[in-house]
Amino acid sequence: MKGVVVTKNIEIVGESDKDWTDAVKVAVKEAAKTLRGISRVKVLSLTAAVKDNQIVAYRARVKVTFTVERE
DSSP, rough: OOOOOEEEEEEEEOOOOOOOOHHHHHHHHTTTTOOOOOOEEEEEEEEEETTTTEEEEEEEEEEEEEEEOOO
């Protein structure tokens, strides 16, 4: 098949002590360690861990889309 692009999606959770934006960046950076051809990221949910009435960890569950390499 010529001209067909195959993509896959994985879900990953990034965590940061700074903010949710950084948590998304952490997730993409972690995914990039083992994946090539990342083309987009979709934020599925944002959560936070709370201790003593303070946010101690921001978490972002994301869907990372990447292109499958074919011969």
